[in-house]
Structure formats: structure tokens, C-alpha cells
Amino acid sequence: MKTDLRGTELLLDPRLTKSTAFTAKERESLGLVGLLPDAVEDEDLQIRRVHQQLGHKNTDLDRYIYLNALLDHDETLFYKVLMSDPAHFLPIVYDPTIAEACLKFGHIYRGPRGMYLSLSRKGHVRDVLRNWPEKDVRVICVTDGGRILGLGDIGANGMGIPIGKLQLYTATAAVPPRVLLPAFLDAGTNNDELLHDPLYLGLRRTRPRTEELYEFVDEFVSAVQDVFPLCCIHFEDWTGVDAVHLLKRYRDKVCCYNDDIQGTAAVTLAGLMNAVRIKGSKLSEERILFLGAGSAGIGIADLVASAMRQEGLSEEEARGRISLFDIHGLIESSRKDLEDFQKPYAHSMKPTKDFVEAIEAFKPTAIIGVSTVGKAFNKKVVEAMGRLNHRPIIFALSNPTDHAECTPREAYGWTNGRAIYAAGVQFPPLHLDGKTLVPSQANNVYIFPAMGMAIYATQAKRVTDEMFVAAAKAVADQVTQHQLDDGMLFPPQSNLLEVELDTASKVAESIFEKGLARVERPDDVGSFIRSHAYEPRYPSFTRH
Numbered sequence: 001m002k003t004d005l006r007g008t009e010l011l012l013d014p015r016l017t018k019s020t021a022f023t024a025k026e027r028e029s030l031g032l033v034g035l036l037p038d039a040v041e042d043e044d045l046q047i048r049r050v051h052q053q054l055g056h057k058n059t060d061l062d063r064y065i066y067l068n069a070l071l072d073h074d075e076t077l078f079y080k081v082l083m084s085d086p087a088h089f090l091p092i093v094y095d096p097t098i099a100e101a102c103l104k105f106g107h108i109y110r111g112p113r114g115m116y117l118s119l120s121r122k123g124h125v126r127d128v129l130r131n132w133p134e135k136d137v138r139v140i141c142v143t144d145g146g147r148i149l150g151l152g153d154i155g156a157n158g159m160g161i162p163i164g165k166l167q168l169y170t171a172t173a174a175v176p177p178r179v180l181l182p183a184f185l186d187a188g189t190n191n192d193e194l195l196h197d198p199l200y201l202g203l204r205r206t207r208p209r210t211e212e213l214y215e216f217v218d219e220f221v222s223a224v225q226d227v228f229p230l231c232c233i234h235f236e237d238w239t240g241v242d243a244v245h246l247l248k249r250y251r252d253k254v255c256c257y258n259d260d261i262q263g264t265a266a267v268t269l270a271g272l273m274n275a276v277r278i279k280g281s282k283l284s285e286e287r288i289l290f291l292g293a294g295s296a297g298i299g300i301a302d303l304v305a306s307a308m309r310q311e312g313l314s315e316e317e318a319r320g321r322i323s324l325f326d327i328h329g330l331i332e333s334s335r336k337d338l339e340d341f342q343k344p345y346a347h348s349m350k351p352t353k354d355f356v357e358a359i360e361a362f363k364p365t366a367i368i369g370v371s372t373v374g375k376a377f378n379k380k381v382v383e384a385m386g387r388l389n390h391r392p393i394i395f396a397l398s399n400p401t402d403h404a405e406c407t408p409r410e411a412y413g414w415t416n417g418r419a420i421y422a423a424g425v426q427f428p429p430l431h432l433d434g435k436t437l438v439p440s441q442a443n444n445v446y447i448f449p450a451m452g453m454a455i456y457a458t459q460a461k462r463v464t465d466e467m468f469v470a471a472a473k474a475v476a477d478q479v480t481q482h483q484l485d486d487g488m489l490f491p492p493q494s495n496l497l498e499v500e501l502d503t504a505s506k507v508a509e510s511i512f513e514k515g516l517a518r519v520e521r522p523d524d525v526g527s528f529i530r531s532h533a534y535e536p537r538y539p540s541f542t543r544h
């Protein structure tokens with residue numbers, strides 16, 4: 001690689017630096033002699049030092065801060081470390097550590113990363129976006145901090161989420177970091193504590209009316225089309241209603257998706273696909289009852305209905321196989337308080353506020369918990385499912401751990417081991433009747449990085465349900481019969497990069513098939529995807 005940079009300018013450039021790995025020859029020719037200690041190290045030794053330093057940190061938050069500081073100094077080494085064992089680093093750079101990092105964002109802040117698009121710049125978003133140094137951005141992950149994880153409205157502290165999510169695009173699916181842009185759309189916060197925190201970094205005002213917020217989002221979405229025409233917008237952690245409305249507003253017009261809705265839906269669908277493999281049935285034969293009808297519940301319901309249609313059901317038949325239950329009871333046709341997006345699932349059924357009664361009336365083969373209510377799948381609920389089904393499907397997806405609708409021990413214990421179980425969090429393996437069962441975790445990380453890679457490589461024009469169904473199928477297909485026998489519905493995370501690249505290839509095939517790519521279809525889509533994969537490797541420099 002040729003560079004005009006010399007000396008400290010090169011040494012301090014996080015994308016170009018090799019730190020102690022600059023060779024003796026490079027040090028001579030690039031004006032680095034004396035600016036580095038004498039030792040010339042290879043990358044393995046550098047990684048060893050990182051691991052050693054991480055070992056001296058006491059908490060995962062300290063490790064998070066340390067790793068992000070490493071990224072500030074040496075991007076290649078940061079990704080080399082993460083990609084050496086993504087499953088190990090995922091809980092440190094993302095969930096669950098990210099929750100604490102977000103809560104303390106203004107306090108642990110070291111320096112800028114990504115873009116802050118403030119409502120105070122309304123009318124000038126294009127100009128602001130043009131300040132970003134990279135001209136070919138392919139994915140922007142954007143939040144307004146409205147509903148970060150289970151933490152609610154934390155305003156600009158939510159910026160930790162797009163930063164972390166995009167790091168996972170690279171760490172697990174090898175999307176090049178230079179094409180990724182984390183963004184925070186700052187429309188203020190209604191979090192009074194933050195508004196009074198002197199170290200809070202966001203716009204110090206309460207949130208605007210919905211129409212004003214949506215006008216601002218409109219401006220942002222349209223500016224992205226002008227400034228980064230090949231860019232996909234990944235919406236993340238907006239409030240449930242905004243998430244659903246904004247996705248509907250843009251999904252047919254620009255390349256965008258919402259991970260909380262569609263990523264969650266796809267990973268859950270993958271779990272259901274494998275649950276029916278275990279049962280020897282078909283998805284279109286299942287009857288699914290949701291506890292929770294927010295953005296996650298509706299997202300899953302819509303995608304499952306779409307996958308059922310692909311198996312030959314009509315729209316009406318597919319929707320008839322799905323029912324939802326929220327904080328006010330069963331969603332049925334006499335309810336007057338439903339959002340537009342809930343109405344398609346309001347069947348003509350007897351109203352009830354009792355979930356067990358709803359189970360007995362609807363006779364589901366699967367219940368999916370996306371309610372935020374820990375222990376809501378109590379003994380009565382699980383036993384009712386066990387009475388109705390030989391292999392009841394019980395997905396308790398709410399997180400964090402104490403929000404899970406039931407634990408694996410409860411689901412297996414109350415059904416004599418017959419339940420097919422998944423959670424939103426990772427539970428440890430458990431032993432039951434001499435057998436070791438590995439509880440499955442429906443983790444979006446199987447989906448969104450692969451989706452990002454497929455969109456990046458194919459320059460996709462839109463993100464469709466078919467792409468998410470393709471992703472779900474690809475993830476499900478990578479689970480072996482042996483793993484299914486152990487209760488695993490998702491592939492092991494030990495080889496996440498391969499899982500993601502394989503999934504990205506299947507999504508890319510769907511993009512080409514539907515004419516949504518802006519590049520020509522290659523003969524071998526798998527090799528094409530792999531040819532776009534980022535490798536965290538230092539360049540060899542020659543002087544310009």
C-alpha cells in the first residue's frame with residue numbers, strides 16, 4: 001500500500017497504523033524511527049498483549065472501555081481481536097455490557113464516533129451528513145434513543161447501540177468497517193434525570209410531537225439517498241409504535257429495515273423452522289399465540305404469516321393461524337383500542353384477559369413471549385400447552401434474563417421434557433433425566449450482520465420479507481440433526497463468521513432472484529460474498 005502519511009500522522013491514524021508491527025524497513029522509509037520501541041512484533045504477539053491487558057480489567061464495562069479505546073488507536077488490531085473469537089467478545093462489546101455502557105455513556109465518553117444529527121439542524125441534514133469523511137457509506141444504523149434495550153428513553157446515551165451493532169456487522173459477518181456509519185438522530189429526551197445530568201451529551205430538550213419527529217426522520221432518510229445513494233438504513237431501538245410506523249413509511253421506497261422488528265422476526269422464524277423439523281410437521285400446520293403485541297410480536301407474526309404463505313396458505317389462512325394477547329387481553333375483533341398493525345390479527349373470538357383461557361380457546365401449538373413480563377409463562381400456562389400438545393413449542397424471548405417469560409428448567413420441567421424451548425437470553429445447559437439439554441437463544445446476531453453483508457455486496461435496492469425468510473431458512477438449515485437432538489434450534493456460535501457468510505449468500509441469492517441487486521449476478525454467489533469480506537490484516541507499506 002502506498003501512503004503520503006509519515007511519522008506520527010501515520011502512527012496515529014487508526015485505520016492505517018500497524019503500531020509495533022511496522023517493519024524495520026517501513027520505520028526507515030516512513031519516518032517512524034524513534035517513534036516506536038525497538039521491538040518489531042507480529043500480530044499474534046500484539047493480540048497476546050491485548051488479552052493480557054483485558055485479563056487485568058475487573059469488569060466487562062472496563063473491558064468494553066478498553067476495547068473501544070483500542071479501536072480509537074488501531075482498528076485492525078481491534079477487529080483482529082474480536083474476530084479471533086466473536087462469541088467470546090459479543091457479550092463485552094454488545095449485550096449485556098452495552099446496557100451499562102449506554103446508561104453511563106456521557107460519563108465514560110472518550111471521543112467522537114459516528115454522527116450526531118440534531119433536531120437543531122433541521123433543514124440542514126444533508127450538509128451535516130456531508131461532513132462524514134467516507135463518501136461511500138453502505139449501512140447507517142440509526143436510533144433516536146427512544147427505547148434502548150429494556151432501558152426506555154435514554155436519549156443520546158443510546159448512541160452506544162448503533163456503535164455496538166455495527167461493530168458486530170464487522171466482527172461476525174466481515175462487513176468492512178469503513179462502509180458503516182453509526183448515527184444518532186437527536187430529537188431530545190423525556191428522561192428528566194438525563195436532562196439534569198451536567199455530563200449528558202445530547203440536545204437538552206424534551207421530545208417533539210410525533211409529526212415533527214417524523215418530518216425530521218423524513219429529511220434524514222431523503223438526505224441519506226442523496227449523500228450516500230447505495231446506503232441501507234438500519235433502524236434500531238425506536239419506541240415500538242414509531243418503529244412500526246417508520247418501517248411502513250419507508251420500506252417500499254428506500255433500502256431500509258428495522259432489526260427489532262424484522263431481525264427478531266427472522267431469528268424467531270429460524271427457531272420455529274427447526275422446531276417443526278423436530279416435530280416432523282410444517283410451519284403452515286402450526287398455530288401460534290403471542291404474549292405481547294408490540295414491535296417484536298407484530299414483526300414475528302407478520303414474517304411467520306409471510307413464510308406460511310410461501311408454503312401455500314392464503315393471506316387469510318396464514319393470519320388465522322396466528323393470535324396475539326397483550327396487556328389488555330386477547331386481541332380480538334371487539335377491541336376498540338388496537339393499532340392499525342394489530343387489526344389483521346383481531347379474530348372473531350370471545351374476549352378474555354386470562355392467557356390460559358386464550359390458550360384453551362385458540363389451541364396453539366406454539367406460544368411466543370415478547371411481553372417484557374418475567375415469569376408470565378407460569379406453571380398453569382406451560383401445563384396447558386403440555387396438555388394440548390405432545391411437543392409444545394415455548395419461546396420465552398423477553399430479556400434481560402429476569403424478564404424471560406419462563407426458564408428452560410420450568411418449560412422442560414412442567415412438560416416432562418417435551419417442550420421445544422428457546423429464550424431471548426443465553427441460559428446454561430441443563431441436565432434432565434440423564435440428558436444434557438442446550439437451551440437455544442434466539443439472538444438477532446444470526447441475522448442482521450448477514451443481512452448487512454448481503455445488502456453491501458449486492459448493493460440491494462430494497463429489503464424485503466423474502467430476504468428475511470431466506471435468512472431464517474439459511475440459519476435454520478445450518479443446525480445438524482445431532483444438534484437438534486440436544487435441543488439446539490440455532491447453530492453454535494463457535495463458527496459465527498461461517499454461519500453469517502453462508503446466510504449472507506442465501507440472502508444475496510434471494511436479492512438477485514428478485515431483481516433487487518444493483519450489480520450483476522455472479523456465477524458463484526458464495527464466493528462473491530466471500531470476496532467482499534473484510535480481513536483485519538495490516539497492509540505492507542511502500543513510500544509514495
Ligand code: NAI
Pocket residue numbers: 150239240241260264267291292293294295296297325326327328369370371372373397398399400403423424425442443444
Ligand atoms: P413493546 O413495548 O413494543 O411491546 C410489549 C408488548 O407486551 C405490548 O404489546 C404490551 O401490551 C405487552 N405486554 C406488556 N405487559 C403485558 C402483560 N402483563 N401481559 C400481556 N402482555 C403484556 O416491546 P417489544 O419491542 O415488542 O419487545 C418485547 C420484548 O421482546 C422485550 O422484552 C424484548 O426484550 C423482547 N425482544 C427479544 C428479542 C430476541 O429475543 N431476539 C428481540 C427483540 C425484543
